[in-house]
Amino acid sequence: MQQLTEIRWHARAGQGAVTAAKVVAETALAADQYLQAMPEYGPERMGAPIKAFTRISSDPIEIHCNIENPDIVIVLDDSLLDIVDVAEGLTDDGVIIINTCTPPEQVRTAISIPATARIACVDATGIALDTIKRDIPNTPMVGALIKVAGVIDMDTFKGLLAKNLAKKFGQEMIDANWASVDRAYEEVTVA
Amino acid sequence: MPTHTTLAATGNSVVAEAMRQCKPNVMAAYPITPQTTIVEEFAGFVAKGKTDCEYVTVESEHSAMSACIGASAAGARVMTATSSQGLALMWEELHIASGMRLPIVMANANRALSAPINIHCDHSDIMGARDTGWVTLFAETAQEAYDNTIMATRIAEHPDVMLPVMSCLDGFITTHSIDRVSVMDDESVAGFVGEYEPRNALLETGTPVTHGAFAGLGGPYFEFKKQQREAIENARAVVSAVGAEYSALSGRPFGAIETWGMDDAEVALVVIGSTAGNARAVARHLRADGKKVGVVKVRVWRPFPYADLAAALKGMKAVAVLDRAESFGAEGGPLYLEVRSALYDLETRVPVVGYIYGLGGSDVKLELMERVFSDLADIAAGTAAPAGLVYLGAREEA
16 A cells, blocks of 8 residues: 655745755655655745645655645744644644744644644744754754654755755754754654 | 666756757757746756757747757757747747758647736647647656657657657646656767767758758649658657667656556546546546546657557547647547547547646646546446536636
């Protein structure tokens, strides 16, 4: 039976959701998985709400359509909670991972989500500002994803992250990104 | 044997890679969404010295194709890429490229045409270029887009063909999605496509020739067109032979049509491009429930594989044809018309129903495929007559 995981990303343009979806896909490939990563393209402008989709599977992925019933939703900006139905179609045993300082119990009262689905919260922006010194929450969010849902391997992800960063940055930036992943992995809370 | 490397890459990225590996001498291109990243990545290869190619930046697609025609007539291996309005703007040049028998290879990122403005996938652009005399291949996946680009080079330059070839991939769905793709080493691809040996090159000054000269009343215009038809008919055998050879090299199957479940299918869905995967995924589920359903994917659009379609669909109780393009005023979309024509000479009439779907990138949900198979089951059971053209999934009020 095909093991298919479907992830939907919500972010604002410029937060790195597409880049994160790409590195997650590359990590899945390194584990000999099949993958699909596609942004939903619209009129692009910095700060506009965007969606991206990732599929990871043990077998070739044939379908080419949007993900309507994600197993995992990742929200890179909690200001989207008021304006986008981020949990739309989330599976009953799914999980939503949100970049926010608000605890998961409180988020549950604010969004429409199946009672059995899990909510995971992490202050990825705070972590990014502490470690990378820039408000780019995408990398720590993958750390939270790995803790909460598995799906991809931590060491492989960190290796590919370093490889991608090394094209533009030095070891210091790689270390800062690794630290952000580790901290989000430790600090994410689930309810 | 080739070395295969597996990548996580977009369709556009591997088309650019395939073009680099095919070593064109000239690329003239103008950017347009969702094709831009092909020519952008290729420009990067040129800038980094990874390919020895003259890259010509132009001010429009009309000029892009004009420059390609000039370079190809001069004797160069020439490639480019476009999409949508860009392809439309090339229209008169497309006829000139095929009429001058120039083996230009062009990728097209299939996209809707204005108006209203839309940058997303459908096949309106490419179906508008249907009668321009180009051999036309369609990809379902990034993998097929890579493979088709390499095969296109060999098909175009084959002495029995000498026609331009368009290699089409679905805008955004295939061009911009990261997918798992296997690419071959440079040497294997170079060996497969071989060196281009131009004939009648303008720069062969020792044997002067004229290209595209006046051939008016009493001139050979009519006979030229007959030769063009012969050339694209020749392409059937060449596509098949090149496909078989490439298949042996790559380990991936190739056919003008590709069938799934057709050995004992009672109803079938015919489709082009990325939607074939959606149709197959739904067909698998129906098969698990014992439903005898099949899927036929058309990979070569011109020359159209009439005989293959007739053989595959013979005896079907019902056939659905899915078009991602309109032919306003016709009985159905372009693919529908071709499939109906392919089935005309069969002894037993096969009921065919046409659907228009996914225009302007409208999401091809799996439930749409379920609906088509459900319609087919009703027609096959005799509980419903084939309906007229269906706008699949269109909202009543939008």
